[in-house]
Structures are given as C-alpha cells and as structure tokens.
Amino acid sequence: MHKIAVFDYRVTPEAQKQISALSSDEVIFPTEIYPETDLIARTGDADIVLISPWDKITKEYLDACPSIKYVNLCGTSTANIDLDELKKRRIAFSNIVSHDKEAVAEFYFMQLVSLARGLEKYKWRSGQRELKGKCIGIIGLGSVGQAIAHLALAYKMRTSYFSPHRKQSWEDLGVEYLEMPELLSKNEIVVVCAPTNVVVLDEAEFSAMKPGSVLVQASGGTPFNKPAFFDWVKRDNNIAIFELSAGERNFQEYKDLPNIVFPRTVAGDTYEANERRAKRIIENLNNYLASVV
Numbered sequence: 329m330h331k332i333a334v335f336d337y338r339v340t341p342e343a344q345k346q347i348s349a350l351s352s353d354e355v356i357f358p359t360e361i362y363p364e365t366d367l368i369a370r371t372g373d374a375d376i377v378l379i380s381p382w383d384k385i386t387k388e389y390l391d392a393c394p395s396i397k398y399v400n401l402c403g404t405s406t407a408n409i410d411l412d413e414l415k416k417r418r419i420a421f422s423n424i425v426s427h428d429k430e431a432v433a434e435f436y437f438m439q440l441v442s443l444a445r446g447l448e449k450y451k452w453r454s455g456q457r458e459l460k461g462k463c464i465g466i467i468g469l470g471s472v473g474q475a476i477a478h479l480a481l482a483y484k485m486r487t488s489y490f491s492p493h494r495k496q497s498w499e500d501l502g503v504e505y506l507e508m509p510e511l512l513s514k515n516e517i518v519v520v521c522a523p524t525n526v527v528v529l530d531e532a533e534f535s536a537m538k539p540g541s542v543l544v545q546a547s548g549g550t551p552f553n554k555p556a557f558f559d560w561v562k563r564d565n566n567i568a569i570f571e572l573s574a575g576e577r578n579f580q581e582y583k584d585l586p587n588i589v590f591p592r593t594v595a596g597d598t599y600e601a602n603e604r605r606a607k608r609i610i611e612n613l614n615n616y617l618a619s620v621v
Contacts, residue, residue: 330352407548569589
C-alpha cells in the first residue's frame with residue numbers, strides 16, 4: 329500500500345473513495361486551496377501526492393519531503409513544478425491535458441455578456457450592447473484560446489488571434505491572424521491565453537490598446553507588467569476580467585480596485601469538468617501504480 333496526500337480540493341466523492349482505497353492511511357481531502365506554507369506538513373511521509381495547479385513543487389519542498397515517489401498534477405499547467413528537479417530525483421510525474429477549456433470559455437463569455445448588458449456592478453459602454461459584431465483578439469490559440477474563438481464565432485464577433493505558430497485551420501474558419509501590435513490596436517476585447525506567468529503585455533502593449541477596452545485574463549498567474557496594468561485600468565473606462573486561476577495573491581490585490589471583475593471562483597470548476605478531471609486523475613494514478621508493481 330502507498331501513503332497518499334491530496335491537495336486538490338476538486339476531487340469528486342467517487343474519486344475520493346477510489347483514492348482512499350489505495351492508501352495505507354486515511355486521506356484528508358481539502359475543500360479549498362491549501363496555503364503554500366501548509367504543503368510540507370500536510371505531505372509528511374507520503375510517497376504519492378495529488379496536487380493542484382496552484383501548489384508549488386520546488387527543490388525546497390522535495391528536500392523536506394524525501395518520501396515522495398510520484399507527483400500527480402490534477403491539472404494542465406506545469407508552471408509551478410520544478411520538472412528538472414523531479415527528473416533528477418527520479419520522481420514520477422503526470423498531469424492532465426486540458427479538460428475544462430469549454431467551461432473556461434463559457435465562464436468568460438458569461439462575464440462579457442454581463443458587462444455588455446450591465447447586469448452586475450460594471451457596465452461596458454452606454455445602453456445594452458450585443459457582442460455580435462464586436463472585435464475580439466485572442467493572444468495564444470491553444471486549447472483555451474480555441475474554445476474562446478469557437479464561442480466568439482458563434483456570437484458572430486469579428487475574431488482575430490496572435491500566436492507564435494499560425495493556425496491555418498482556424499484562419500479557414502474566419503479567425504484572422506494579426507501581429508501583436510495590430511491585434512491590440514484593432515480590438516475592443518483582448519483575451520490573454522498565454523501559458524501561466526508568461527508576460528505578454530508590457531507598457532508598450534497597454535499603450536497600444538484601444539481606449540475603453542476590455543482585458544480578459546484566461547491564463548494563470550500574472551501575464552503582464554503589473555504597474556503598467558494598474559495604470560491602464562485606471563484610465564479610459566477600461567475594464568479587466570479575472571478568475572481565481574490568476575492566483576489568490578492577485579485576487580487579494582485586485583478584487584477591490586475599480587473596473588476589475590474578479591469573482592472568487594475558478595472558471596473551470598464546473599461539475600462536469602470536475603468529473604472529467606477525476607477520471608483522468610484516477611487513470612494516471614492507476615497507471616503509476618501498475619508501473620511499480
């Protein structure tokens with residue numbers, strides 16, 4: 329038997345039963361994101377850890393928890409994982425290829441519709457507005473960016489994207505490729521879908537954006553220069569939309585600032601996405617256990 333520590337709060341009841349049956353000790357399942365300072369104590373002498381994308385697996389953490397043999401990331405982004413250190417220590421690792429992209433896109437379009445219609449605290453422009461015909465630019469056309477592009481086309485928005493790699497299949501569907509400066513200057517709504525903590529917007533990029541525009545952060549961490557962002561959001565009736573994938577620290581820093589929409593929720597945390605995630609978590613766990621028999 330193995331000792332398993334779980335840090336992801338989104339594990340479904342059925343998956344909890346299956347994980348508990350595989351552990352030699354009682355497994356504590358959290359109901360919220362663990363504080364970073366608690367990870368070492370909560371891990372103890374566990375040899376298997378199931379972590380969320382917000383948990384940091386560093387050299388210091390691994391030094392303090394030498395029993396770990398397998399890290400099961402219950403998400404996609406490895407930005408908080410020192411993969412080189414895992415490899416050096418021969419610690420097995422797995423993650424989940426995006427399982428919640430539609431849920432994330434749905435969440436952000438809900439917020440955009442709310443802004444356009446003035447249903448919540450903030451309103452974008454006067455009168456009730458439609459998204460149809462509005463210009464939306466997507467930075468990064470990975471799985472989440474593609475899900476957002478799909479909905480943008482369904483709303484009949486004028487949709488463009490920038491990515492290091494051209495996506496001809498999406499261009500064939502009517503999504504226009506633009507270089508970054510042109511994308512920022514042409515679009516009323518800009519959606520950042522960059523990898524976690526990859527900075528794509530600095531002072532020059534914020535200056536290039538249209539006055540009275542909406543910035544959507546559909547990526548983890550901080551994908552921009554913070555001072556430049558704070559200056560941008562204070563002027564021209566600009567509005568920014570976030571969710572908790574940006575991180576608890578950013579939530580605490582941004583939540584009370586004007587013109588920022590930041591509900592304390594994770595966009596991908598739907599019942600259906602959690603069911604899909606749980607299935608992959610168990611598959612990855614069983615695959616690891618089969619490999620060490």
